[in-house]
């Protein structure tokens with residue numbers, strides 16, 4: 023699974039640090055239930071094991087229900103048993119029977135709306151199998167969960183616009199099983215340590231296509247406007263990976279080694295399908311070659327769902343993406359922003375689906391691998407710099423959330439099973455894998471992954487099993503590494519200092535571990551010491567609070583590069599002269615060497631060595647470095663040469679975001695001679711470039727910018743252009759722009775950063791809005807967005823919405839004396 027709220031949560035915490043802390047402090051005064059801290063989350067006991075699942079289903083769109091009949095073949099795990107307990111949530115159970123040949127005999131059962139307790143006709147041993155039949159109605163909208171806040175979205179099966187009343191939205195059905203929601207629509211043992219083969223017989227409207235796990239083996243026209251599609255999955259997988267999708271999609275077919283690779287896409291985006299998903303066969307080939315394990319399944323399809331509750335989900339052979347995957351041709355000019363998610367979900371077909379975490383406590387053996395696959399894929403497809411940048415971005419995301427340092431990676435204690443889907447299981451886990459790869463070497467790393475996958479195929483994995491695989495392959499005891507990183511929490515904070523000792527011809531380097539946590543880390547540290555232009559490499563260990571290292575240096579070193587491969591998961595504070603960073607940029611061996619040097623140089627522009635770094639970095643081969651160099655320019659002191667470079671990048675850089683950054687610099691310089699450039703670029707094919715140019719034009723000529731924004735408001739707008747047009751309209755326009763801005767706001771996917779960015783201008787518009795109906799509608803839309811953010815992010819996002827956005831509107835309405843409107847806002851704010 024992949025959530026996409028990480029950027030948003032960082033955005034809102036950075037926008038809103040002080041108040042969010044106030045709110046947390048208030049929250050701490052309340053009675054908080056911490057009993058979960060003492061509740062060990064055991065792996066589910068296996069009493070009966072699923073063997074095969076057969077489902078016959080039809081869909082009641084009027085009631086948003088599914089009529090189901092299921093045949094479950096089961097087998098006691100070890101001990102004899104005369105009872106079967108199934109997960110079956112909020113169902114209307116019609117019949118429960120034992121199937122023997124063609125005969126059915128009724129079985130006694132108890133049902134408490136969560137679980138179905140069935141008395142079997144006799145005691146079965148582990149040598150016997152038996153089949154039960156259940157006829158039922160699945161009622162996903164009746165499912166209310168059980169006291170867990172995070173389970174709010176766990177309906178399992180979603181009917182989107184089932185009656186077709188919303189003209190803006192297609193009618194779709196899709197399912198989301200993880201964590202334990204498949205049992206809302208199919209009785210099963212809804213645990214990751216169960217595996218079953220399956221066959222689904224789905225009666226669907228003839229006008230729609232269906233998608234499920236495995237192969238479509240048969241289609242029968244029922245002649246009444248319906249068709250029966252039979253999907254068969256011959257290899258076992260876990261119930262949370264069950265999938266059904268039904269809707270009006272174009273199906274684009276690719277293939278890989280004779281297996282179907284398909285893309286289900288809404289017809290409006292059909293032409294873009296290959297631009298969005300087209301790298302999938304190459305990704306399969308790449309992952310296969312790295313892992314030495316062929317793609318395990320019979321086909322691979324990808325589909326998108328409206329109003330999807332997550333970013334994407336790796337259902338076996340049938341990945342479901344949020345509809346944000348669907349980008350139009352103009353958006354794709356800036357690149358495919360879904361590429362990493364496509365890699366992530368594909369990698370899960372091995373790590374997650376083929377070998378499945380034995381419990382939610384061990385989810386990192388699914389998610390850290392999927393997360394790390396993004397680094398692997400970018401490294402392979404776009405080069406080492408892109409891989410390293412992806413890796414660093416994930417590290418930075420984890421480090422930006424200090425409370426996550428308190429959580430163990432393998433987490434046997436948690437409040438809710440949804441809580442483990444966080445920056446620790448994903449981003450931190452992925453960086454730990456990156457360290458492990460570096461520690462054992464590339465060949466051993468992938469050989470170990472091969473062993474882990476092969477030893478545990480069609481079964482379950484855990485951090486322990488991962489450790490055993492690495493130890494078997496490398497012949498090394500890795501307890502220290504796994505205890506430190508997998509079965510513990512936190513990360514090192516280090517202070518690195520150096521001093522040249524001329525009399526001893528040595529350089530002294532100290533590494534001090536400063537974490538307040540009562541735990542010291544064992545860290546293998548690579549060190550490059552450059553003396554008189556020559557690189558000398560050393561390997562040392564940081565193990566104590568303070569370690570001192572002496573390296574030979576006949577003269578003061580050109581650079582001391584600690585953790586020279588930039589692999590360690592730590593937060594560092596490093597003091598060294600800017601001249602060393604300048605040397606580091608010139609002699610960089612990897613992306614992070616340059617990244618650190620450019621950032622440091624950007625902060626020291628008065629220094630000639632730093633200025634030289636920036637002048638070189640603006641021509642760097644990797645666009646991220648060019649962007650950082652641009653962003654470090656001080657518009658007040660820019661010289662003519664630099665200015666020409668900036669204009670050249672704004673005009674010609676092949677990467678839209680670099681052009682955007684260059685236009686931003688021009689906008690800060692704000693010369694009236696730039697106006698013709700901006701007026702030209704507002705019509706650029708890239709939404710990003712056009713948006714930046716319009717924002718820049720507004721600084722010079724707001725009347726002109728408003729005229730253009732009004733013209734644009736009749737077009738489809740996305741990304742930065744959309745936000746800038748809305749901002750200009752709300753700033754200079756009056757409430758007659760409400761319909762345009764509101765409908766744009768409504769259309770944005772809740773996982774897009776644009777929706778977040780548009781919230782503040784939209785709030786400004788609501789301050790101007792006096793029509794009570796429109797005002798109420800706008801407030802409702804903001805509240806809907808607030809409520810749609812998953813629980814894990816709410817402690818960061820709620821304060822932003824309540825204090826900054828809604829709070830500002832409330833204050834303004836009170837000041838204006840618009841009491842009626844102020845009351846509308848008060849009603850949606852939490853009672854203090």
Ligand SMILES: [Zn+2]
Nearest residue numbers: 023024389392
């Ligand atoms: Zn995932």
